[in-house]
Amino acid sequence: MTRSTVSTPPKPATSDSIAQALSLAIHEHKIAPGTKLGEDDLSEIYGVSRTVVRAALQSLSHIKLVDIRRNKGASVASPSIIEAHEVFEARELLEPRTARSAALRATAADIALLERHINDEHKALDAADPGRALYLSGLFHTEIARIAGQATIAGFIETLIARSSLIIALYWRRESALCEKHAHHALVGALADHNEQQAEELMRSHLVDLHSALDLRERHGRTLSLKDALSQ
Amino acid sequence: MTRSTVSTPPKPATSDSIAQALSLAIHEHKIAPGTKLGEDDLSEIYGVSRTVVRAALQSLSHIKLVDIRRNKGASVASPSIIEAHEVFEARELLEPRTARSAALRATAADIALLERHINDEHKALDAADPGRALYLSGLFHTEIARIAGQATIAGFIETLIARSSLIIALYWRRESALCEKHAHHALVGALADHNEQQAEELMRSHLVDLHSALDLRERHGRTLSLKDALSQ
DNA sequence: GAACACAAAATTGTATACAATACTGCTTTG
DNA sequence: CAAAGCAGTATTGTATACAATTTTGTGTTC
Structure with a gap:
């Protein structure tokens, strides 16, 4: 996006930039849950010492995006x-209320921003880049939390959405025809109209839809934990 | 508590133990908001290198207990x-719901644990140790979140309670006669009776009481931000 | 041939050394 | 005398070196 020259410019990567890059890659499903994140590998990739890589990994582990086990290193959380279930129940508790607040406070600029988000989302889908579409979809939710003006709760929601990305990578059912484009669009409409009740209700049903589009039966649970235990 | 010998035993402090020790000290108001947390000082105190101290400080900064600014170091957040306001509004959103869930799931052992907590709280108050009483009071809320069985939300609440401790240190009005002992006791009663509605309502009013016992007028705001800007 | 034991390699945890930045106090100057 | 400039000190940021632990591969034994 920034510079599309041949090689990456020798920009001094900071621990925050590395965390953000990894976070983006995870959001876009470029890195699968369970993937080992070796310190030496990352320090070579980003051209910094392990010190700063470790800081980035620690940061990501605090939001449960990566899993750090002592003497075992870091890997993408699964x-x-x-x-x-807990993550989506938490979202169902927080986000409808947040959407209500956002409906109260949304300005014209906010609405325009959200509509641009949706537009980008559609473009990503058309470009057959579902990873980026998913990332933008999460950003849409984050943006609503920001509009609501509750930085604390917005922070919580941000971590929940990050974890949702992992959950979708693991448990999404292909069969379920997801058409959240409409859901997002309707939500923006309610926000633009300052219709609190509708915004809250639309957000709730949207999240319930997402939640039920996951395959969270037990059988997978066993497979998962075995695979998890085995994964490096 | 552990060993009351003369000097501290040469136990190898880990980054987690340091973070917990600092967290406890902040909870108990042994360290005031704004206090500088120099890396060299801490590394000497705990007998480890700055590396592990930095990890501990980073960890605390993620839950907003300490404030790290680049090239400026860490200090207790204010x-x-x-x-x-945001913290207490978030608590008022999360905790009543959590209390409701806890009322559903609380076992006899849970109730006994909570009653022991209240007892300890009273003992701390009698011993004229309000810092410890405050810490135990926070632990009471954390415990309820744990009983509710929603680890994700419980984690959020834990950070909110930690930040509440800082807020109380800064904005508590002496005049307000706090008698939350009764509030906690009544809450345990509702949990023991599995009375969801009452538990939710008691928690909500308890939090509203706490919130309104703070002096959050503007005038302090200016004083605070000035002091904040000056405090190293 | 399977299982165990042990040695070698790789990886993480911690400490230390060096670089960069911010802070302090003095001197100088108007 | 106030204010700005400058040198010295202190503190943080990063890289590297070493220690501890885990993993891997090989050889031995039953």
Whole structure:
């Protein structure tokens, strides 16, 4: 996006930039849950010492995006079925309320921004880049939390959405025809109209739809934990 | 508590143990908001290198207990009035729901544990140790979140309670006669009876009481941000 | 041939050394 | 005398070196 020259410019990567790059890659499903994140590999990739890589990994582990086990190193987290339920239940608790607040406070600029987000999302889908579409979809939710003006809760939601990305990578059912484009569009409409009740209700049903589009049966649970235990 | 011998035993402190020790000290108001947390000082105190101290500080900064600014080091966070409101609004959103879930799931052992907590709280108050009483009071809330069985939300609440401790240190009004002992006791009663509605309502009013016992007027805001800007 | 034991390699945890930045106090100057 | 400039000190940021632990591969034994 920034510079499309041949090689990456020798920009001094900071721990934050590395965390963000990894976070983006995870969001876009470029790195699968369970993938080992070796410190030496990353330090070579980003041209910094392990010190700063470790800081980035620690940062990501605090939001449960990566899993650090002592003397075992870091790997992309793979949430269990229980955790998956918890994350979506938390979202169903927080986000409808947040959408209501956002409906109260949304300005014309906010609405325009959200519509641009949706537009980008469609473009990513048309470009057959579902990873980026998923990332933008998460950004849409984050943006609503920001509009609501509750930075604390917005922070929580941000981590929940990050974890949702992992959950979707693990448990998404192909069969379920997801058409959240409409859901997002309707939500923006409610926000633009300052219709609090509708915004809250649309957000709730949207999240319930997402939640039920996951395959969170037990059988997978066993497979997952075995695979998890084996994965390096 | 552990060993009351003369000097501290040469136990190898880990980054987690340091973070917990600092967290406890902040909870108990042994360290005031704004206090500088120099890396060299801490590394000497705990007998480890700055590496592990930095990890501990980073960990605490992620839950907003300490504030790290580049090239400026770490200091105990001092939440603004806006942040204070946000924290309590978030608590008022999360905790009543959590209390409801806890009322459903609380076992006899849970109730006994909570009653022991309240007892300890009273003992700390009698021993004229309000810092410890405050810490135990926070632990009471954390425990309820744990009983509710939603680890994700419980984690959020834990960070909110930690930040509440800072907020209370900054904005508590002496005048307000706090008698939350009764509130906690009544809450345990509702949990023991599995009375969801009452538990939710008691928690909500308890939090509203706490919130309104803070002095969050603007005038302090200016004083605070000035002091904040000056405090190294 | 399978299982165990042990040695070698790789990886993470911690400490230390060096570089960069911010802070302090003095001197100088108007 | 106030204010700005400058040198010295202190503190943080990063890289590297070493220690500890885990993993891997090989050889031995039953």
